[in-house]
Amino acid sequence: MPVATRNPYLAVFASRRIAAMLLLGFASGLPLALSTGSLQAWLTVEQVDIKTIGFFALAGLPYTFKFIWAPLLDRFEPPAFGRRRGWLFASQAALALACLAMSVLDPRTSIELVGLCAVIIAFLSASQDIVFDAYRADLLTEQERGAGAAVSVLGYRVAMLVSGGLALILADQWLGWPNTYRLMAGFFGLMMLVTLFSPRLGPWSSGHGTGRRELIGFAAMLAVGLGVYFGLRALPWGALEQDRFGRLALQSAAMIVAFVAALKAARRVGFPSFVEPWDAFFSRRHAIALLLLIVLYKLGDAFAGTLSTTFLIRGAGFTQTEVGAVNKMLGLAATIIGALAGGAWLSRRPLWGALMAFGLLQAVSNLGYWLLAVLPKNYLLMATAIGIENLCGGLGTAAFVAFLMALTDRRFSAAQYALLSALSAVGRVYVGPAAGVMVEAFGWPLFFMFTVGAALPGLLLLGVLRRTIDALEPARAVDPRQEN
Numbered sequence: 001m002p003v004a005t006r007n008p009y010l011a012v013f014a015s016r017r018i019a020a021m022l023l024l025g026f027a028s029g030l031p032l033a034l035s036t037g038s039l040q041a042w043l044t045v046e047q048v049d050i051k052t053i054g055f056f057a058l059a060g061l062p063y064t065f066k067f068i069w070a071p072l073l074d075r076f077e078p079p080a081f082g083r084r085r086g087w088l089f090a091s092q093a094a095l096a097l098a099c100l101a102m103s104v105l106d107p108r109t110s111i112e113l114v115g116l117c118a119v120i121i122a123f124l125s126a127s128q129d130i131v132f133d134a135y136r137a138d139l140l141t142e143q144e145r146g147a148g149a150a151v152s153v154l155g156y157r158v159a160m161l162v163s164g165g166l167a168l169i170l171a172d173q174w175l176g177w178p179n180t181y182r183l184m185a186g187f188f189g190l191m192m193l194v195t196l197f198s199p200r201l202g203p204w205s206s207g208h209g210t211g212r213r214e215l216i217g218f219a220a221m222l223a224v225g226l227g228v229y230f231g232l233r234a235l236p237w238g239a240l241e242q243d244r245f246g247r248l249a250l251q252s253a254a255m256i257v258a259f260v261a262a263l264k265a266a267r268r269v270g271f272p273s274f275v276e277p278w279d280a281f282f283s284r285r286h287a288i289a290l291l292l293l294i295v296l297y298k299l300g301d302a303f304a305g306t307l308s309t310t311f312l313i314r315g316a317g318f319t320q321t322e323v324g325a326v327n328k329m330l331g332l333a334a335t336i337i338g339a340l341a342g343g344a345w346l347s348r349r350p351l352w353g354a355l356m357a358f359g360l361l362q363a364v365s366n367l368g369y370w371l372l373a374v375l376p377k378n379y380l381l382m383a384t385a386i387g388i389e390n391l392c393g394g395l396g397t398a399a400f401v402a403f404l405m406a407l408t409d410r411r412f413s414a415a416q417y418a419l420l421s422a423l424s425a426v427g428r429v430y431v432g433p434a435a436g437v438m439v440e441a442f443g444w445p446l447f448f449m450f451t452v453g454a455a456l457p458g459l460l461l462l463g464v465l466r467r468t469i470d471a472l473e474p475a476r477a478v479d480p481r482q483e484n
Contacts, residue, residue, distance in 0.1 A: 025155025027191035031125035055435015059118035099185035217271025225262030299454025338394020363455035365429030406472035
């Protein structure tokens with residue numbers, strides 16, 4: 001008897017569309033570590049100072065602003081390869097070239113160019129994520145969405161293992177970092193072939209607003225936002241400019257003011273695919289508090305993870321191979337188990353309860369790194385601390401992404417999810433500079449104690465918003481890009 005007849009559920013996994021989700025999920029997950037953890041390891045072994053490594057977290061800024069250019073990727077398409085596939089092919093080709101460019105740079109003599117390449121990789125990665133999410137939603141039938149989500153998660157996690165843990169081992173034992181980045185460029189070349197053989201989408205018709213109107217709105221929004229930001233940064237701020245924390249605060253405030261100005265410009269000129277999802281979200285009760293919770297919920301987790309690779313190599317004294325095998329591989333396996341367990345828990349428990357329980361576990365699990373910082377080097381302790389921290393982080397990710405999806409308006413699902421997921425990356429990006437300065441000033445033990453306290457504001461706000469969250473429809477899917 002054919003498989004499809006015996007078990008229709010298994011038959012859905014034999015679809016060519018599902019196979020494309022697995023491979024394109026791999027393509028989507030591959031670039032993340034190349035501008036974060038793996039790059040951090042390269043900078044660490046090249047003896048780049050800790051404050052500079054901390055500021056390299058800002059290379060992830062494109063993940064927090066991807067919603068700005070997402071409407072353009074929806075409205076315009078490259079002339080070849082068809083709907084969505086054209087942008088996928090273009091972003092993968094550009095990622096291959098960016099990795100090749102990174103491979104010829106020396107962090108000791110060209111740190112600025114290394115930083116520029118890292119930002120470009122992050123921008124192209126965020127763009128590929130936007131298109132892949134849209135392609136998945138457009139391609140799969142209702143019956144295939146569960147299987148498509150599952151295999152894309154699997155592909156994404158495997159890719160993180162390749163560009164994270166495996167890359168550290170290859171760079172340490174055989175290839176060195178330049179050749180490792182060349183190898184990653186080769187993987188992107190293979191992903192371009194996957195894109196070419198992926199199923200085509202049907203005819204497309206634009207939604208609200210013409211392409212010309214969207215382009216004018218985007219240009220006006222970008223011009224006003226950049227003008228306000230650089231105008232504010234050009235003003236004399238005196239003593240604040242002399243302090244690292246003061247400069248970070250000024251930059252953050254300037255970004256917020258510039259964003260508000262850009263949003264007003266988009267509304268005045270007309271950028272409907274950007275403005276309408278925002279209007280829909282802010283029509284709900286406690287909208288601002290919900291946005292703040294998105295930023296704060298995984299803040300302690302983000303602080304603990306932002307310099308974890310540097311801590312394990314430089315602070316705790318482990319080798320790149322040991323970090324690659326334990327932190328990346330064991331940590332990734334623990335995260336997957338945690339995310340799956342969290343999803344199973346959410347299928348039977350209220351969303352708010354899961355958010356609170358898993359948030360508390362996330363906070364307490366950071367004490368494992370504190371123990372590593374105060375006790376002698378111990379492999380079992382490292383494995384235990386990393387396993388528990390990643391397991392709890394995976395649990396928190398399951399609840400957090402369910403929360404994001406519950407907040408998403410079905411009328412603007414792609415646009416709003418891009419907005420909310422970009423906002424959720426704010427903590428991961430902006431804690432890096434502060435983390436590097438704190439470690440240099442106070443040392444690793446006090447820093448990891450601080451990461452526990454950093455989780456408390458989000459949990460307190462979660463308690464205040466209990467009734468609002470209880471009113472949301474819980475979501476089931478887990479997206480791996482929100483884990484930190």
